[in-house]
Amino acid sequence: MKKKSLFCIILLFVFYFSIGNSWGESQEISLREDDIEHSQENLQNGMQVVMNLCTLCHDLKYVRFRDLAGIGLSSESIDKIRGESDANDSILSKMNAEQMNALFGATTPDLSLMVKARNGGAQYIYSLLLGYHERGDGVIINSLFPDIKMPDVFAYSIEKDELDRLTLEQNARDVAAFLVWTADPKADERRTLGVYVMIYLFVLTFMLYLVKKKTWARLNSNDVT
Amino acid sequence: MSKVKKWVDQRFPLSSFIKHDLVEYPTPRNLSYWWNFGFLAGFVLILQLLTGIFLAMHYKPDALLAFDSVDHIMREVNYGWLIRYMHAVGASAFFAVIYIHMARTLYYGSYRAPRELMWWSGQALLLALMATAFMGYLLPWGQMSFWGAQVITGLFGTAPFFGDEIVIWLRGDFAVGDATLTRFFALHYLLPFLIVSIVVIHLIALHHVKSSNPSGINLSAKNNIPFHPYFTAKDLFGLGIFLIIYSYFVFFNPEFLILAENNIPANPLQTPSQIVPEWYFLPFYAILRSVPDLLGGVLAMGLSVMIFATLPFLDRSKIPGGAKYRPIYRVMFYIFVLDVIVLTYVGAQMPTEFWTLVGRIATLIYFLTFALLPFLSKYEEKKLRQKGLPEEIEELIRCEEQYGRGGKK
Numbered sequence: 001m002k003k004k005s006l007f008c009i010i011l012l013f014v015f016y017f018s019i020g021n022s023w024g025e026s027q028e029i030s031l032r033e034d035d036i037e038h039s040q041e042n043l044q045n046g047m048q049v050v051m052n053l054c055t056l057c058h059d060l061k062y063v064r065f066r067d068l069a070g071i072g073l074s075s076e077s078i079d080k081i082r083g084e085s086d087a088n089d090s091i092l093s094k095m096n097a098e099q100m101n102a103l104f105g106a107t108t109p110d111l112s113l114m115v116k117a118r119n120g121g122a123q124y125i126y127s128l129l130l131g132y133h134e135r136g137d138g139v140i141i142n143s144l145f146p147d148i149k150m151p152d153v154f155a156y157s158i159e160k161d162e163l164d165r166l167t168l169e170q171n172a173r174d175v176a177a178f179l180v181w182t183a184d185p186k187a188d189e190r191r192t193l194g195v196y197v198m199i200y201l202f203v204l205t206f207m208l209y210l211v212k213k214k215t216w217a218r219l220n221s222n223d224v225t
Numbered sequence: 226m227s228k229v230k231k232w233v234d235q236r237f238p239l240s241s242f243i244k245h246d247l248v249e250y251p252t253p254r255n256l257s258y259w260w261n262f263g264f265l266a267g268f269v270l271i272l273q274l275l276t277g278i279f280l281a282m283h284y285k286p287d288a289l290l291a292f293d294s295v296d297h298i299m300r301e302v303n304y305g306w307l308i309r310y311m312h313a314v315g316a317s318a319f320f321a322v323i324y325i326h327m328a329r330t331l332y333y334g335s336y337r338a339p340r341e342l343m344w345w346s347g348q349a350l351l352l353a354l355m356a357t358a359f360m361g362y363l364l365p366w367g368q369m370s371f372w373g374a375q376v377i378t379g380l381f382g383t384a385p386f387f388g389d390e391i392v393i394w395l396r397g398d399f400a401v402g403d404a405t406l407t408r409f410f411a412l413h414y415l416l417p418f419l420i421v422s423i424v425v426i427h428l429i430a431l432h433h434v435k436s437s438n439p440s441g442i443n444l445s446a447k448n449n450i451p452f453h454p455y456f457t458a459k460d461l462f463g464l465g466i467f468l469i470i471y472s473y474f475v476f477f478n479p480e481f482l483i484l485a486e487n488n489i490p491a492n493p494l495q496t497p498s499q500i501v502p503e504w505y506f507l508p509f510y511a512i513l514r515s516v517p518d519l520l521g522g523v524l525a526m527g528l529s530v531m532i533f534a535t536l537p538f539l540d541r542s543k544i545p546g547g548a549k550y551r552p553i554y555r556v557m558f559y560i561f562v563l564d565v566i567v568l569t570y571v572g573a574q575m576p577t578e579f580w581t582l583v584g585r586i587a588t589l590i591y592f593l594t595f596a597l598l599p600f601l602s603k604y605e606e607k608k609l610r611q612k613g614l615p616e617e618i619e620e621l622i623r624c625e626e627q628y629g630r631g632g633k634k
Contacts, residue, residue, distance in 0.1 A: 062300060109489075116485065117486075121485075190306060211458050211462070215454050216458070
């Protein structure tokens with residue numbers, strides 16, 4: 001019986017990883033592997049970059065200005081960021097879809113869920129932002145997404161100064177970190193609650209195990225066929 | 226209190242029902258933990274009903290609003306993220322539990338007489354569950370929701386003569402759209418209650434024929450024990466283990482089974498690079514793709530689900546008990562389980578030449594298992610009886626030949 005259970009558990013693991021891997025690998029791209037930090041400074045820096053650069057064209061329609069309190073911004077700083085907009089307004093680009101179409105020949109996707117909407121998540125965003133490089137003929141292309149209509153907004157491909165390049169890389173990581181937050185602002189709350197739930201369930205299950213053991217001890221084991 | 230009880234009992238068999246079917250209900254004492262999964266399936270069903278009702282209070286079945294309303298639930302509704310992730314993870318948990326429940330029935334041959342009606346009501350439950358899950362998957366209105374529904378409803382177009390009409394009738398439009406979303410929502414809300422009523426039938430049949438048990442022999446009275454407190458305790462412990470695994474996914478890995486594509490709003494103008502159904506449909510999807518002809522594929526897929534219902538006829542062995550006592554059947558069981566896992570994997574791959582070949586072999590093995598069962602089970606019984614079975618089992622088989630299985634001894 002023990003052996004059989006073990007066999008089943010192994011099967012389940014094979015199953016688990018076969019599903020997980022097969023979906024992860026469906027897009028074969030090599031992503032940058034640097035660690036993305038998620039401290040409040042990172043998130044706020046990422047937010048600054050997103051507000052200054054990304055929201056020129058992209059919306060974050062599921063995020064409201066007041067939500068930014070979630071990354072530790074005071075209401076004064078939020079007021080500064082939102083300007084004329086209401087605190088309850090979504091973060092929207094100043095441009096509309098037609099203007100974007102006229103400029104780039106594509107509508108810009110909303111960024112609020114972008115991390116969840118791409119295989120690779122935050123690493124994908126980070127790698128994409130820094131994926132631009134100059135081809136031999138002087139044309140700048142993105143190695144991760146050759147057909148992309150978005151220009152190299154960080155000017156990373158033409159930046160020669162080593163120190164400035166490092167800053168840009170840090171900014172790209174922070175943008176990714178901020179977009180992780182916008183995609184799932186309840187993640188911290190979820191994990192905190194999850195820890196309590198797990199502790200509760202482990203204690204409860206252990207007690208239920210004892211109850212089961214004690215109840216069944218009443219039976220005379222000789223009768224079992 | 227006792228007055229109220231008496232008043233009710235004169236009018237409704239409440240006390241005797243509780244006594245007969247919940248407390249004293251005789252249960253074989255040798256049931257292993259594999260027998261927990263029926264109870265777990267009932268638990269997940271209630272979980273899905275409750276979370277689903279709360280989701281429906283905030284969800285908007287409108288092609289223009291659906292995706293946003295799901296995000297509204299995730300961000301603005303109090304604990305909406307919890308309810309939605311519980312529901313989404315719960316769907317996968319439901320299938321995991323049901324598939325294990327089915328595998329247990331297969332391993333122990335519990336579908337055989339006198340439990341055929343349990344098996345067939347279970348088959349109806351599986352179909353209803355699949356339909357519910359399929360329609361529920363459209364509701365978030367993401368890319369994979371939309372294209373999955375588009376592909377699967379499109380399969381009905383292979384039906385002879387009325388194919389196109391059936392597809393339009395199902396979708397309510399020429400393509401999946403607002404009309405499809407609203408009807409899927411209505412049916413997704415309705416079907417669970419149908420499931421509840423089939424569960425009642427399933428349970429009435431169970432309490433009539435009683436649980437099967439690992440030995441496969443109807444146990445004498447002394448080896449049956451009252452359901453309460455023994456199996457209430459055992460089921461609750463099993464529930465604790467289940468909840469730990471379930472909560473891990475809900476709280477720490479909720480997007481594990483949600484495809485990235487489905488976090489992009491449905492776009493009828495842009496087909497995703499690969500259309501993949503949810504993991505619990507992958508084996509059947511792999512069978513669909515393995516048959517070169519589309520109509521043949523659709524038929525094979527339908528058959529692969531429905532073929533389970535034929536098992537009471539296909540398994541002709543009279544050897545009582547599970548695969549433990551049946552060497553050939555046991556090997557077939559493990560091959561089948563491995564085969565389904567291979568099909569699941571193949572279903573998620575791009576249909577390259579290699580994976581198509583693997584899928585075809587796995588499909589062949591899938592159906593061969595069923596096709597060979599009548600012969601192998603009979604052969605196995607003959608061999609085992611030649612080798613000599615314990616006298617009591619021989620007598621049991623003779624008894625059954627005379628009175629029919631489950632008859633009086």
